[in-house]
Amino acid sequence: MLFQVRMDVCLPHDLDPKTRSEIVAEEKQYAQELQRAGKWPHIWRIVGEYANISVFDVESNDELHALLSGLPLFPYMDIHVTPLATHPSDINA
Amino acid sequence: MLFQVRMDVCLPHDLDPKTRSEIVAEEKQYAQELQRAGKWPHIWRIVGEYANISVFDVESNDELHALLSGLPLFPYMDIHVTPLATHPSDINA
Amino acid sequence: MLFQVRMDVCLPHDLDPKTRSEIVAEEKQYAQELQRAGKWPHIWRIVGEYANISVFDVESNDELHALLSGLPLFPYMDIHVTPLATHPSDINA
Amino acid sequence: MLFQVRMDVCLPHDLDPKTRSEIVAEEKQYAQELQRAGKWPHIWRIVGEYANISVFDVESNDELHALLSGLPLFPYMDIHVTPLATHPSDINA
Amino acid sequence: MLFQVRMDVCLPHDLDPKTRSEIVAEEKQYAQELQRAGKWPHIWRIVGEYANISVFDVESNDELHALLSGLPLFPYMDIHVTPLATHPSDINA
Amino acid sequence: MLFQVRMDVCLPHDLDPKTRSEIVAEEKQYAQELQRAGKWPHIWRIVGEYANISVFDVESNDELHALLSGLPLFPYMDIHVTPLATHPSDINA
Amino acid sequence: MLFQVRMDVCLPHDLDPKTRSEIVAEEKQYAQELQRAGKWPHIWRIVGEYANISVFDVESNDELHALLSGLPLFPYMDIHVTPLATHPSDINA
Amino acid sequence: MLFQVRMDVCLPHDLDPKTRSEIVAEEKQYAQELQRAGKWPHIWRIVGEYANISVFDVESNDELHALLSGLPLFPYMDIHVTPLATHPSDINA
Amino acid sequence: MLFQVRMDVCLPHDLDPKTRSEIVAEEKQYAQELQRAGKWPHIWRIVGEYANISVFDVESNDELHALLSGLPLFPYMDIHVTPLATHPSDINA
Amino acid sequence: MLFQVRMDVCLPHDLDPKTRSEIVAEEKQYAQELQRAGKWPHIWRIVGEYANISVFDVESNDELHALLSGLPLFPYMDIHVTPLATHPSDINA
Secondary structure (H helix, E strand, C coil), X not given: CEEEEEEEXXXXXXXXXXXXXXXXXXXXXXXXHHHHCCCCCEEEEECCCCEEEEEEECCCHHHHHHHHHCCCCHHHEEEEEEEEEECCCCCCC | CEEEEEXXXXXXXXXXXXXXXXXHHHHHHHHHHHHHCCCCCEEEEECCCCEEEEEEECCCHHHHHHHHHCCXXXXXXXXXXXXXXXXXXXXXX | CEXXXXXXXXXXXXXXXXXHHHHHHHHHHHHHHHHHCCCCCEEEEXXXXXXXXXXXXXXXXXXXXXXXXXXXXXXXXXXXXXXXXXXXXCCCC | CEEEEEEEECCCCCCCHHHHHHHHHHHHHHHHHHHHCCCCCEEEEECCCCEEXXXXXXXXXXXXXXXXXXXXXXXXXXXXXXXXXXXXXXXXX | CEEEEEEEECCCCCCCHHHHXXXXXXXXXXXXXXXXXXXXXXXXXXXXCCEEEEEEECCCHHHHHHHHHCCCCHHXXXXXXXXXXXXXXXXXX | CEEEEEEEECCCCCCCHHHHHHHHHHHHHHHHHHHHCCCCCEEEEXXXXXXXXXXXXXXXXXXXXXXXXXXXXXXXXXXXXXXXXXXXXXXXX | CEEXXXXXXXXXXXCCHHHHHHHHHHHHHXXXXXXXXXXXXXXXXXXXXXXXXXXXXXXXXXXXXXXXXXCCCHHHEEEEEEEEEECCCCCCC | CEEEEEEEECCXXXXXXXXXXXXXXXXXXXXXXXXXXXXXXXXXXXXXXXXXXXXXXXXXXXXXXXXXXXXXXXXXXXXXXEEEEECCCCCCC | CEEEEEEEECCCCCCCHHHHHHHHHHHHHHHHHHHHCCCXXXXXXXXXXXXXEEEEECCCXXXXXXXXXXXXXXXXXXXXXXXXXXXXXXXXX | CEEEEEEEECCCCCCCHHHHHXXXXXXXXXXXXXXXXXXXXXXXXXXXXXXXXXXXXXXCHHHHHHHHHCCCCHHHEEEEEEEEEECCCCCCC
């Protein structure tokens, strides 16, 4: 079951640089594990913004919230979720 | 080069039903041709709305506008385009 | 799996009154069948508006879109869907 | 008398972690007492957000404001209230 | 129990003038009956707009919706309701 | 001459608690003096929000601005003013 | 007493051209009478829009609403009123 | 003196096709004359929309409004103007 | 050439009071010099807000930006500029 | 391939003045190098705002994001990108 997820990152300017680097590194590792597990099939950077548009593939709303709220950057992001369904014109559907 | 495209369809209530059916059928054929050509790799229905979120893969902005303005439903849609770049955490990049 | 759904109805003022009555009656029957089937556990009127806030309980995004796009009033409504998850403070969870 | 209430939590990043934990624990206890008392019949997490959509069942607007302004997280939340009425298609009404 | 209600009127330009006059006259009579009954204690015109800001005094959300949806201009208005509570600084409270 | 005034209070979380208490106490005294003077005939709490909807009765725009900018909480509030006129359906007009 | 008034004109495309010309001519005459009477001291066109920004000088909110609702184009305009006060830096105040 | 101008075209669906073609042809001729005269140095299509972003080079606000309100499509467009100044980092300034 | 300018002031709550007084005093002097020079013919306070609506009379966009960016409060203001043209109904035009 | 880019700068008020000067100087140098390289053909100041409207000319979305995210002011800006296509009325196209 697919969901579009938009994440806008807003790190405080006075965040300790070491803390910042650690969180960003953890975020990358976390994101890549979910991609390898097939839970996060698409992630794109929005041009010009510290933001991404992603697609998640999960079993349930609860699973999706668990994955998103577990993101190391979760306290510093605005996240918006849009549920997706099969489109009748999709040749792969 | 990837772009996210959101399309919201708004057909007038007094549109002739036959005309309507024809346009919708042409739209489906047009969309499927572009999918087969690799130009329109993803199309999803937004749950509960007469709208889709799509990803296009094109050579240039001009090509993208040509494809979108050629949509049979173009005069009846609000379209918003977001340019996408490779995300540094993307394991396939 | 639960989703909040807000529906705002906007019937054209020049709609034929008989057609209007029929659609509204069909909508009621359709809504009550889904309630009896357990798919639509809550429906509330928003005070002062021709609109409702509902909760749907479905197996998937695809099922939810099928139910919503089948509403007799679907062509005359703005619908917005919000996916819901279990809240950690919910005593029934 | 039912009201939909949406609460968006925004805790300052520099809040003392111990204070933060205490407030969140008090909030949970407060929320569960109101649920047990029948005042707060529904609480759902909005997927991907530090926010909830709830339904309150109270005797009056004054009672609702007293309950909401008593929330331990009240100073850190944006709250929006929507009054609900019985829907004519509700099979339980 | 008090509610602020804002009503914005939008009559179609092609409405039959006689129908229009009748609806407006019925609206006035209806509004004045509710004022006399103590249900609609305040009604003010918003300067420069075909709109009003009102205060209603009712027993319940259901009563308020019944009164508002019974307005002869209801199909031609956007209505927004805000529930009000006693203010701690109110000298009359 | 009547004006609707909406005030949304936003006190900084790191405001000294003693300063905060003093400002809030001064605000209450100030608001009650204006009520007694007939300048501030209505004040209501918006349910669930640290905000009020009020009605002021003044001689001029200048007087209204003097009263509002003199509020002890003025530096911490977003204020929006809507000028009101007599409504033709008002039975007391 | 001064008020800023913004007026956006939206004439229906299918309005009879003769009716349209008459309304626009009446509007001009009405606007110029109010200017000569000192009630409408400033009127400016917003560049690129069928809209104006004006300043009115009136005795009361009721007078302002009477003037604005008497505009021949009133049924075809969105009007927004902002009450103005003397600015402490104004050298003419 | 430069201004950015955004124009969104919204032609009514029931416009006579011949009228439509004539207006669009006149618009093109008008736009090209202004380009040749150096008044309209840039015009770009917004990808996916029936809209353009342009830059005008004029002597005054009055001249700009005269040019824009003379556009054959003016009654069918939403236009928004942003005044531009020399940027201190511009190597050509 | 006239421009409407709206300025909303937002001074940080933790600004040093002496610095604050100095900036506000400098702003007043600067504003009055421009008024005397005929560059800033109108300045009005928006009732209830720390904001003003002004009209500037300048030779060019560059001159206007130079004047506005030179305001002592410039770093603490949101400014929005609207270019104005002569209105065809203006009796003084 | 052209893109319109709007950049709004928001430097924290408590940023160290020396740091601030250095970043702004680096930004200017960076912007001028890209202009000389033909990547950033237009940059204009928005009158009254610490913001610019620019046009970039790049080979791909990835190149554009690399250029924008490399801006020394990137952490302090809101950036919005609009893809542009050739306009059919452009005499230079």
